[in-house]
Amino acid sequence: MKRVKRNIPKYFTISQEIIGKIRKGKLTPGMKVPSENNIIRDYKVSNTTARKILLEMESAGWVTKIKGRGTFVRQSNVLRSANRILSFTKNMIDFGYKPSTKVLEGRILHHGYSAVINRRRYVMKGPVYKIHRLRFADDVPMMLEVRYISLVLCPDIEKQNFEGSLYNIYEKEYHLHLTEVHQMLSTVMMDKSSLHFFDLEDSIPAFLIEGVTFCGREMVLEMDESIYRGDMYRFSVRAT
Amino acid sequence: MKRVKRNIPKYFTISQEIIGKIRKGKLTPGMKVPSENNIIRDYKVSNTTARKILLEMESAGWVTKIKGRGTFVRQSNVLRSANRILSFTKNMIDFGYKPSTKVLEGRILHHGYSAVINRRRYVMKGPVYKIHRLRFADDVPMMLEVRYISLVLCPDIEKQNFEGSLYNIYEKEYHLHLTEVHQMLSTVMMDKSSLHFFDLEDSIPAFLIEGVTFCGREMVLEMDESIYRGDMYRFSVRAT
Numbered sequence: 001m002k003r004v005k006r007n008i009p010k011y012f013t014i015s016q017e018i019i020g021k022i023r024k025g026k027l028t029p030g031m032k033v034p035s036e037n038n039i040i041r042d043y044k045v046s047n048t049t050a051r052k053i054l055l056e057m058e059s060a061g062w063v064t065k066i067k068g069r070g071t072f073v074r075q076s077n078v079l080r081s082a083n084r085i086l087s088f089t090k091n092m093i094d095f096g097y098k099p100s101t102k103v104l105e106g107r108i109l110h111h112g113y114s115a116v117i118n119r120r121r122y123v124m125k126g127p128v129y130k131i132h133r134l135r136f137a138d139d140v141p142m143m144l145e146v147r148y149i150s151l152v153l154c155p156d157i158e159k160q161n162f163e164g165s166l167y168n169i170y171e172k173e174y175h176l177h178l179t180e181v182h183q184m185l186s187t188v189m190m191d192k193s194s195l196h197f198f199d200l201e202d203s204i205p206a207f208l209i210e211g212v213t214f215c216g217r218e219m220v221l222e223m224d225e226s227i228y229r230g231d232m233y234r235f236s237v238r239a240t
Numbered sequence: 241m242k243r244v245k246r247n248i249p250k251y252f253t254i255s256q257e258i259i260g261k262i263r264k265g266k267l268t269p270g271m272k273v274p275s276e277n278n279i280i281r282d283y284k285v286s287n288t289t290a291r292k293i294l295l296e297m298e299s300a301g302w303v304t305k306i307k308g309r310g311t312f313v314r315q316s317n318v319l320r321s322a323n324r325i326l327s328f329t330k331n332m333i334d335f336g337y338k339p340s341t342k343v344l345e346g347r348i349l350h351h352g353y354s355a356v357i358n359r360r361r362y363v364m365k366g367p368v369y370k371i372h373r374l375r376f377a378d379d380v381p382m383m384l385e386v387r388y389i390s391l392v393l394c395p396d397i398e399k400q401n402f403e404g405s406l407y408n409i410y411e412k413e414y415h416l417h418l419t420e421v422h423q424m425l426s427t428v429m430m431d432k433s434s435l436h437f438f439d440l441e442d443s444i445p446a447f448l449i450e451g452v453t454f455c456g457r458e459m460v461l462e463m464d465e466s467i468y469r470g471d472m473y474r475f476s477v478r479a480t
Contacts, residue, residue: 079358079359079424081479082322082425082477082479083323083477083478083479083480084479084480085479085480086479116298116299116304118319118476119299119300119301119319120299121298121299179480180478180479180480181478181479181480182476182477182478183476183477183478183479184319184474184475184476184477185322185425185474185475185476185477186470186474187427187445187446187447187470188445188470189445205427205428205429205445205446205470206427206445207427230426230427230428230445234424234425234426235424235425235477236358236422236423236424236425237322237323237422237423237424237425237475237477238323238420238421238422238423239321239322239323239324239325239326239420239421239423240323240324240325240419240420240421
């Protein structure tokens with residue numbers, strides 16, 4: 001019996017090879033993929049084949065062509081579960097991104113903090129530590145947060161390093177176990193001052209998330225108010 | 241027999257009166273509601289009662305207090321729980337609105353329907369009934385939905401009256417018990433064709449919600465794709 005030669009077209013094999021680099025994170029969202037000319041040179045193919053390779057990757061949703069600028073790895077939306085207590089850090093790692101954080105401001109509010117979440121007013125007695133941070137995935141700004149942390153429950157927390165997960169600090173340094181998070185999701189147009197942080201020129205829709213985090217019944221550990229960019233995030237929810 | 245005088249507290253009657261003004265649009269989102277002093281003067285009540293009136297309106301979700309500035313009519317006045325299986329009809333009634341529905345289109349898809357929700361593809365075998373509806377609260381268009389219903393599980397459902405709750409039809413007519421809903425929330429700018437349905441001239445941010453509803457393990461009863469106007473809706477979620 002003769003062996004059947006499998007006729008897989010060259011454009012397909014090469015597009016799969018480049019997609020493999022995206023999957024493995026060698027090419028990350030926002031990065032330019034090889035141009036038509038680069039493909040012709042590196043893979044020794046015709047310009048028709050090179051064009052087919054780029055079209056194949058685009059129609060499969062891996063890349064997007066920006067007129068006059070090139071072809072780029074797409075920003076795949078990050079999915080965030082709203083049913084699980086989940087740190088930004090863990091969420092990003094799960095999606096194959098490298099999380100990082102820039103602390104913008106930190107100060108003590110001696111009078112405390114209070115806000116309404118899901119039709120109930122929560123009051124945090126002072127002192128409260130207010131911290132303003134910008135969170136990145138692979139150096140792309142994803143989320144801007146203001147968190148109000150109980151200094152009654154976490155004395156001296158202002159002396160910690162805030163460039164990682166706060167949830168980690170609560171657990172490791174204060175042995176506080178997070179029991180529940182209540183959040184309220186709104187959709188807003190990103191305002192001018194936020195656009196600046198996200199390196200955006202034009203306003204886009206964003207999620208405004210206001211939340212309260214408990215560490216035991218009726219014990220408010222922190223409250224927060226965060227802006228998640230709408231072009232990057234989706235939320236998954238499960239109702240029963 | 242003496243007639244019993246019903247003892248409705250004054251603070252409640254007055255808060256209902258002011259809420260009535262908001263419902264009727266005499267006070268619109270962003271407008272200031274009477275201050276504590278105005279209430280004391282206009283309604284001839286004590287400052288304790290005036291404070292109770294404002295608190296009552298705030299906890300019912302109609303107004304929000306901004307420190308040092310006053311109390312204002314809230315922007316989005318419907319809160320929808322993403323943790324509970326909840327019909328539009330019940331959600332509106334809970335918020336004191338009269339729900340109504342306009343059926344825009346209904347047709348049978350013989351080939352079935354399929355979509356990706358939260359990174360998993362769900363396939364509904366045909367025939368599937370596709371129904372496009374606009375849902376109102378007190379005659380204000382709130383939500384635009386396309387639902388894909390299994391005709392395998394709900395034979396002849398196309399003959400039903402679709403001006404009320406579909407959940408009701410599933411339960412009463414087909415004795416199907418909804419077990420779980422998985423949803424994916426995105427934020428989008430409302431597109432031109434949707435703006436028309438909502439009687440809006442300019443685009444606003446909206447929630448795009450794609451969901452799958454189960455009636456038993458892995459049994460897909462329906463899938464949907466809905467637009468909730470962002471100026472009216474907020475979602476509440478609870479994570480554990």
